[in-house]
Amino acid sequence: MPAALTEFSARLLAWQRQHGRHDLPWCGMRDPYRVWLSEIMLQQTQVATVRTYYARFLARFPSVDDLAAAPLDEVLALWAGLGYYTRARNLHACAQAVVALGGFPRAADALEALPGIGRSTARAIASFCFEERVSILDGNVRRVLARLLAWPHPTTSARAQKELWAHADALLPPAAADMPRYTQGLMDLGALVCTPRGPRCGECPVAALCAAQAQGRVAEFPLRAPKPQRGRREQWWLWLERESDGALWLQQRPSPGVWAGLWSLPLFDAEADLRAAVGLRTVELLPRIDHALTHFDWVLHPRQVRWSDSAPPLEVGQWVSPTDRPRYGMPAPLKKLLG
DNA sequence: AATACGGGGCT
DNA sequence: AGCCCAGTATT
Numbered sequence: 021m022p023a024a025l026t027e028f029s030a031r032l033l034a035w036q037r038q039h040g041r042h043d044l045p046w047c048g049m050r051d052p053y054r055v056w057l058s059e060i061m062l063q064q065t066q067v068a069t070v071r072t073y074y075a076r077f078l079a080r081f082p083s084v085d086d087l088a089a090a091p092l093d094e095v096l097a098l099w100a101g102l103g104y105y106t107r108a109r110n111l112h113a114c115a116q117a118v119v120a121l122g123g124f125p126r127a128a129d130a131l132e133a134l135p136g137i138g139r140s141t142a143r144a145i146a147s148f149c150f151e152e153r154v155s156i157l158d159g160n161v162r163r164v165l166a167r168l169l170a171w172p173h174p175t176t177s178a179r180a181q182k183e184l185w186a187h188a189d190a191l192l193p194p195a196a197a198d199m200p201r202y203t204q205g206l207m208d209l210g211a212l213v214c215t216p217r218g219p220r221c222g223e224c225p226v227a228a229l230c231a232a233q234a235q236g237r238v239a240e241f242p243l244r245a246p247k248p249q250r251g252r253r254e255q256w257w258l259w260l261e262r263e264s265d266g267a268l269w270l271q272q273r274p275s276p277g278v279w280a281g282l283w284s285l286p287l288f289d290a291e292a293d294l295r296a297a298v299g300l301r302t303v304e305l306l307p308r309i310d311h312a313l314t315h316f317d318w319v320l321h322p323r324q325v326r327w328s329d330s331a332p333p334l335e336v337g338q339w340v341s342p343t344d345r346p347r348y349g350m351p352a353p354l355k356k357l358l359g
Numbered sequence: 360a361a362t363a364c365g366g367g368g369c370t
Numbered sequence: 371a372g373c374c375c376a377g378t379a380t381t
Contacts, residue, residue, distance in 0.1 A: 058376080059376060059377095060376095060377095061376090062375085062376040062377095063375090063376070063377045063378075064364090064365085064366095064374090064375055064376085064377055064378090065365085065366080065367085065375065065376085065377095066366095066367070066368065066374085066375050066376095067375090067376085068367085068368075069366075069367060069368080069375090070376090101365090101366075101367095102365080102366080103364080103365025103366045103367085104364055104365055104366090104377085104378085105364080105365080106363095106364065106378075106379075107364095107377095107378085110378080110379090135378095135379095136377095136378070136379090137378085138377060138378045138379085139377090139378090140376075140377065140378090141376080141377070141378085144376065156376070157377095158375090158376045158377070159374070159375060159376075159377085160375090160376070161376090177360085178360065178361095203376095206376095207376055210376090211375095211376090216373075216374060216375090217369090217370075217373090217374095244373095247372095247373095248361085248362085276363080276364085276379090276380085277363090277364090278363085278364070278365080279364095279365085280364085311365090311366090312365090312366085312371095313363095313364075313365060313366080314363080314364065314365070314366090315362075315363065315364075351365080351366095352365075352366060352367085353366090
């Protein structure tokens with residue numbers, strides 16, 4: 021391996037030892053269960069958000085066996101609010117697969133075959149837990165490489181990803197024993213120094229190797245891909261409350277789809293549909309809720325109706341009493357609406 | 360190759 | 371009002 025390439029990992033390793041993050045709950049962990057759980061939660065999700073969920077999950081499911089044995093609904097309820105709910109479904113399926121295998125596979129390629137574990141997560145687990153010499157390619161690494169190489173294209177295309185993986189692998193440290201610290205160092209560098217805005221190049225251990233820095237163009241990288249046009253959805257949300265005990269009428273969301281597996285108030289595409297469903301009862305208007313998802317903006321119009329009949333109001337769904345509510349995973353805006 | 364999939368934190 | 375986040379699965 022050329023000296024210029026080993027210099028990157030050598031500098032990063034020394035920097036991580038001195039200046040990296042050592043206080044994260046999953047940091048320095050070699051237990052694949054704990055590392056895997058953290059990696060899944062951290063997919064497209066910030067560290068600060070994950071902390072509380074991670075602690076709650078470990079308290080409730082101390083081992084992969086506990087997680088595998090739990091009902092999916094309980095996993096979803098614990099995941100509620102974290103987003104990307106396919107992760108919770110895959111988490112549960114993966115736990116059961118791991119138990120069936122007698123433990124976590126030790127190779128990245130085998131890990132990648134498990135549900136919810138893609139290339140980057142598989143390699144993160146393998147490098148952290150089993151010292152495999154494989155590189156991750158997450159948002160941090162894409163940004164670091166884009167600047168280090170003054171990468172002249174957006175980093176998100178399939179073509180760019182393939183080439184960046186090759187670069188990332190070429191930069192790995194020679195010694196497998198350094199892999200856990202190296203992988204952590206890459207993440208820490210992106211989080212602490214090579215940040216999306218206001219990068220601290222003066223504190224960067226690899227600034228001397230950085231092409232963007234040499235050209236004085238750090239702020240230009242990574243190049244932005246044109247962003248797809250956002251969609252827009254408008255729906256009416258029926259807050260149906262039973263007068264006798266304050267129970268709510270909830271429906272489990274279909275999978276696949278937004279909020280798959282979670283429990284929601286019934287949604288209607290038109291206010292007329294909602295009113296047709298509740299007959300001539302009084303409908304109370306509540307302020308609209310604007311909820312932004314990745315690919316569309318969602319306008320929700322809550323409508324409250326008190327139900328005094330003994331008959332169920334709709335064909336689909338069930339009454340959920342205030343006492344039972346914590347056992348039903350509900351999306352963030354609904355939790356907020358209900359106070 | 361493009362699209363679906365959450366929610367919060369930050370500027 | 372954007373941009374970003376320890377991405378993956380599906381089509």
